Amino acid sequence: MIKLMNCPVYVINMDSSIERWETTFARLQSIGMNATRISATVGKALKENEVAAWYDENANAKRHHRPLTPGEIGCYISHFKIWQALVEQNQPYCVVLEDDLTIESHLAEVLALIPKLKSWDMIKLSDDRANPFINQLSLSEAFTLGNYLKVPNGCQGYVISLEGAKKLLQRKPFFRPVDVDLQFHSEIGLRLFGIKPYPVAEDKTFESDIAKTNSGRHSSHSTFWKNLKYRIRMYLQRQKPSGDVSLVKGE
Numbered sequence: 001m002i003k004l005m006n007c008p009v010y011v012i013n014m015d016s017s018i019e020r021w022e023t024t025f026a027r028l029q030s031i032g033m034n035a036t037r038i039s040a041t042v043g044k045a046l047k048e049n050e051v052a053a054w055y056d057e058n059a060n061a062k063r064h065h066r067p068l069t070p071g072e073i074g075c076y077i078s079h080f081k082i083w084q085a086l087v088e089q090n091q092p093y094c095v096v097l098e099d100d101l102t103i104e105s106h107l108a109e110v111l112a113l114i115p116k117l118k119s120w121d122m123i124k125l126s127d128d129r130a131n132p133f134i135n136q137l138s139l140s141e142a143f144t145l146g147n148y149l150k151v152p153n154g155c156q157g158y159v160i161s162l163e164g165a166k167k168l169l170q171r172k173p174f175f176r177p178v179d180v181d182l183q184f185h186s187e188i189g190l191r192l193f194g195i196k197p198y199p200v201a202e203d204k205t206f207e208s209d210i211a212k213t214n215s216g217r218h219s220s221h222s223t224f225w226k227n228l229k230y231r232i233r234m235y236l237q238r239q240k241p242s243g244d245v246s247l248v249k250g251e
Helices: 018-030 048-054 057-063 070-089 107-116 162-171 178-183 209-213 224-237
Strands: 009-013 036-039 093-098 101-103 122-124 136-138 144-146 157-161 192-196 200-202
Touching: 009 018, 009 070, 018 101, 036 070, 048 070, 070 093, 070 157, 070 162, 070 178, 093 101, 157 162
Parallel strands: 009 036, 009 093, 122 192
Antiparallel strands: 093 157, 101 200, 122 157, 136 144, 144 192
16 A cells, blocks of 8 residues: 555535535545545525625626636635635645545556656646647656646646645636636646646546536637637647746755
């Protein structure tokens, strides 16, 4: 059994999805890991004043290409509350997982490497689109760490450092989906990497309970010019590496 540093593992789970939590928790325990369940925020259940406390409609209109759905708002809040908890507890880092995942046994091996690393804020544990690294270094015979120009979509699984959480808390009130905000890493100096082979992946054999409960159509209020501006901003962002690989590996 791999010995892991005392690192919090949080699983975002809908209150109604008991089976999903039990399945995920059992899988983590089978590879020597414990986890804490975090109740997912249901965006469409929020009152107008609650939404306004988190979501900046004016900034969204100016800097994104469409309004967020209630589900995207709820998803962002769920992740944000974990970042807040990490800072409040002054933990060096934590693992964040959504519950619609397949979890590989080498997740524990990946996490055992984390204490040896430095100068990082977030490490992605998943990418369903196989985005390439631009620079990489070997962490062991089995695992490689790298940075990106095109940061993976989704927030199914990642490790976030205390410093990274502090940077991400600057995003409140937010105006983009959480995974899109991560792609604009340079705005807050977020040092973002990934470790391959990725130990978690989206489970596409069923519909995510989080997505289903938080369902909502994207607004059609986007325009040609908003889309164009968004694409230009994203293009410019993708000219900037997500982190400096040469600084990450400790002694």
